[in-house]
């Protein structure tokens with residue numbers, strides 16, 4: 443999909459999803475380019491429509507954008523619950539399984555998501571797929587012994603690659619871990635892979651988000667589509 447159109451559709455989904463944010467609630471704010479549109483819109487609503495909510499963010503990036511727009515941000519441990527989290531995703535299949543972590547924020551994203559009463563993902567239509575996996579699956583690993591974890595993944599034919607910055611430095615997450623991307627093409631059994639990864643010593647978390655999302659707001663030509671997860 444052409445970049446300008448994709449951005450337009452991301453923005454459309456983000457603006458539609460902002461309507462789900464209610465006054466006096468605690469809202470988890472995800473990370474990424476789609477969420478950036480969401481935070482802009484929520485900032486506008488705070489300024490122009492007196493929307494009042496408390497945010498919990500899934501990255502330092504989102505926290506600084508939100509605070510610069512006047513959105514109140516608190517730490518996760520200072521609040522008893524999160525009412526709703528809105529986040530992006532890299533791919534979503536028909537069973538509402540998703541891959542996240544393209545922006546390297548998957549650990550905080552999963553912690554915030556699993557502590558939220560409701561989760562909404564905002565995506566453009568190109569991210570809806572029959573089977574997830576053509577987007578590389580991010581795995582967050584602690585730096586100590588990371589190359590041994592990479593070798594194990596290699597032995598398991600998971601096609602791992604340590605994520606590097608444009609300058610060739612290792613990408614560091616907000617928790618000071620590394621990211622290994624698994625180039626799998628397709629994931630036949632997401633639950634099995636999820637168990638396998640999380641049981642590998644050195645892995646902190648992975649980007650398979652299974653049975654997490656309640657609603658997906660899809661930016662598509664025409665108007666946004668809202669998909670409801672029947673299993674939630």
Ligand SMILES: O=C(CO)[C@H](O)[C@H](O)COP(=O)(O)O
Pocket residue numbers: 472473474475476477529530531532541542543544545546547548551
């Ligand atoms: O999981 C994420 C960050 O870790 C993002 O939500 C995901 O990568 C989608 O990003 P974008 O909205 O930029 O396409």
